[in-house]
Amino acid sequence: MLSSFSSLRLDNYVYTVESFRQAKDLLKDNGSMFVAFDSGKSLVTIRQFATLTRALGTAPKALFTGYDVFGVVFIYGKAQSAQIPTMEDLTPALIKSVAAVPVTTDAWPFVYLPFRTIPIWILVALVVVWICMKKMIRNTIGFGVLRDWKNAHFFLLGAGFLLLETNAISKLSLLFGSTWVVNAVVISAFLIMALAANMIVAQVTISKRVSYACLAIAIAGSSIIPYGRFTSSPTAAVVAGLLIASPVFFSGLIFSSSFRDVVSPAGTLGVNMLGAVLGGLLENLTMIGGTTVVSILALLIYVGSAIALNKAGETSSYVISGYAVDHT
Secondary structure, X not given: OEOOOOOOEOOHHHHOHHHHHHHHHOOXXXXXXXXXEOOOOOHHHHHHHXXXXXXXXXXXXXXXXXXXXXXXXXXXXXXXXXXXXXOEEOHHHHHOXXXXXXXXXXXXXXXXXXXXXXXXXXXXXXXXXXXHHHHHHHHOOOOOHHHOHHHHHHHHHHHHHHHHHHHHHHHHHHHXXXXXXXXXXXXXXXXXXXXXXXXXXXXXXXXXXXXXHHHHHHHHHHHHOOHHHOOOOHHHHHHHHHHXXXXXXXXXXXXXXXXXXXXXXXXXXXXXXXHHHHHHHHHHHHHHHHXXXXXXHHHHHHHHHHHHHHHHHHHOEEEEXXXXXXXX
């Protein structure tokens, strides 16, 4: 089962270093842990063995059971010394192969990817979407609009927003799995933050420099919060959702403050939503660099939007639908 908003499968976070360490901590002194996986003599089996070795501090025993055609069982603890001659011992061969694959962690939980890469079938889909977006831009507003600093500012705000949203869904899948619950929590939290920002901007004038500084701090903070420490209770869902959506509040302050000054609201929203398409495409970089790298990319995109805003203020004019407009 794949999430409709991220690249994760439902079971990805079950088979990470952090998850196996928690399982180990639950064992009594004479306890044993068994991990059964229908992966056979494949790259997934090597990754499971490498991840377990990293988590447990020692190599488990790996047996090829033959059950379910390609069954493999990893054994750790007291039962590891048991001799089962009817099953093939894969341990020696796996020990020699563990360096060949990256282990899965909460930051990079992609059990089924062979390496840190974007699968070719996803790349094809991304290219198709990108080509369609370029054609739509060419046939409607034209690329000249995006060369203007003011519009570039809103384009990057859109890209940063959706990148934060999809990354948040990936992270909170750690608590609830890749299900509709995560989508509901994240989207609700983002909408609440955006609404709160709009209400504040409608009443008072907010410094964009202060908002950008707080935005950078919020992105950095949300990227290092150990979401695995939260329980799956309703209260934890609310707290985790608000924490991970906190950058949206400050980006909302920036967007709403900037949006008050535009001449063509419809055109500006269109540019902003085109940027959101780019942000959604960039989320797939999670499969290469993990969730931390995507947070860094979001921060860089917002830095770019701040630079574009500053340049727009220096030129005091911008382009709407191909026409230069004096900003007075």
